[in-house]
Amino acid sequence: MYFLSRTQLIVALGAVGLALYVLDLVRRRRLSEEYSVLWVLCTVTLAVLGFATPVLVWLTDLLGMVWESSTVFAAGLAFAMAMLLYLSVRMSRLGAENQALTRELALLRHDLERRCGTGGTGDRA
Amino acid sequence: MTTSPRVLVVIPAHNEEESLPRTLEEIRARAPGVDLLVVDDGSRDGTAAAARRAGVPLVRHPVNLGVGGALQTGFRYGMEHGYDVLVQLDADGQHDPAFLSTVLAPVLEGRCDVCIGSRYVSRTGYRAPLHRRLGMLLFSAVVRLAIGRRIADTTSGFRAYGREVMRVCQHDFPADFPDAPLLIALARRGFRLLEVPVEMRERRAGRSFYTLGKQLYYPYKNLVASLMAWLQRPA
Numbered sequence: 001m002y003f004l005s006r007t008q009l010i011v012a013l014g015a016v017g018l019a020l021y022v023l024d025l026v027r028r029r030r031l032s033e034e035y036s037v038l039w040v041l042c043t044v045t046l047a048v049l050g051f052a053t054p055v056l057v058w059l060t061d062l063l064g065m066v067w068e069s070s071t072v073f074a075a076g077l078a079f080a081m082a083m084l085l086y087l088s089v090r091m092s093r094l095g096a097e098n099q100a101l102t103r104e105l106a107l108l109r110h111d112l113e114r115r116c117g118t119g120g121t122g123d124r125a
Numbered sequence: 126m127t128t129s130p131r132v133l134v135v136i137p138a139h140n141e142e143e144s145l146p147r148t149l150e151e152i153r154a155r156a157p158g159v160d161l162l163v164v165d166d167g168s169r170d171g172t173a174a175a176a177r178r179a180g181v182p183l184v185r186h187p188v189n190l191g192v193g194g195a196l197q198t199g200f201r202y203g204m205e206h207g208y209d210v211l212v213q214l215d216a217d218g219q220h221d222p223a224f225l226s227t228v229l230a231p232v233l234e235g236r237c238d239v240c241i242g243s244r245y246v247s248r249t250g251y252r253a254p255l256h257r258r259l260g261m262l263l264f265s266a267v268v269r270l271a272i273g274r275r276i277a278d279t280t281s282g283f284r285a286y287g288r289e290v291m292r293v294c295q296h297d298f299p300a301d302f303p304d305a306p307l308l309i310a311l312a313r314r315g316f317r318l319l320e321v322p323v324e325m326r327e328r329r330a331g332r333s334f335y336t337l338g339k340q341l342y343y344p345y346k347n348l349v350a351s352l353m354a355w356l357q358r359p360a
Contacts, residue, residue, distance in 0.1 A: 102194075
């Protein structure tokens with residue numbers, strides 16, 4: 001196993017460390033499986049690019065990059081962008097779901113108050 | 126003998142404790158035959174208490190959802206309680222209930238599905254600040270491009286909606302701001318829009334929904350939402 005630079009080694013080891021941490025988060029149920037997919041893909045890709053130098057060199061040529069390190073950073077950046085977009089989509093959906101629940105709750109409370117004949121004072125409890 | 130159509134006036138209210146009582150009073154005096162609903166959109170003042178004192182049915186959002194969110198709650202309520210027509214009217218006193226029948230009549234007579242009470246159709250006293258007028262022109266043009274007809278006052282919150290519109294909008298509401306995007310979406314779904322002239326007054330109290338930050342964000346968001354409403358395949 002040969003490394004082109006110290007940076008490559010740092011990225012490779014960092015990726016392995018991050019992968020282990022992500023898996024541990026899933027194990028402790030702090031991160032749902034759904035969200036772990038992109039993280040695992042990202043860390044595994046970076047680790048492969050870090051340790052398998054022939055693959056990195058081949059990919060760098062394929063993409064027309066000048067430096068191998070650029071390939072690694074480009075991959076990392078691509079994953080970061082994908083993750084951000086994915087989170088934005090999820091946030092939008094959560095927002096819509098949240099709004100629907102809020103509405104449902106408000107309508108239910110209205111029904112309940114009407115049935116019980118209690119309107120309250122309008123003060124926030 | 127057919128039963129007369131049931132009309133619900135929905136008043137979205139966000140921190141409107143000062144102007145809400147007068148507005149409710151006025152509607153009751155002007156239009157005794159209609160039912161009222163106040164949608165308190167997460168107010169932190171005595172808006173809910175004011176509605177209760179007036180004995181008006183009240184739905185309270187625990188958090189602020191915005192004008193569109195409040196209106197959609199009105200649509201849900203209107204459907205659940207079997208109303209035929211829903212009128213949207215601002216709490217701040219800008220909308221004179223004297224024009225309620227003007228906005229209501231075209232929907233009741235089946236001449237349209239959405240009737241918009243407009244400041245600009247005829248010469249009414251209203252003069253908006255320049256940046257607002259530019260915005261109005263822009264979104265009027267956007268709506269015209271999208272649906273092929275002119276709606277002068279796309280931001281008017283004084284509107285009447287028929288039951289079919291209520292049915293569609295209770296689940297499928299296109300935007301946070303119920304302005305140009307909503308009109309485009311409704312027209313794209315085959316609903317007939319009509320604009321009638323009404324006079325609007327100065328707001329009595331409280332702040333406009335459109336604060337400074339939103340005034341910058343609003344045009345962008347409204348443009349994007351309008352484009353999307355136009356692109357969406359009608360369900």
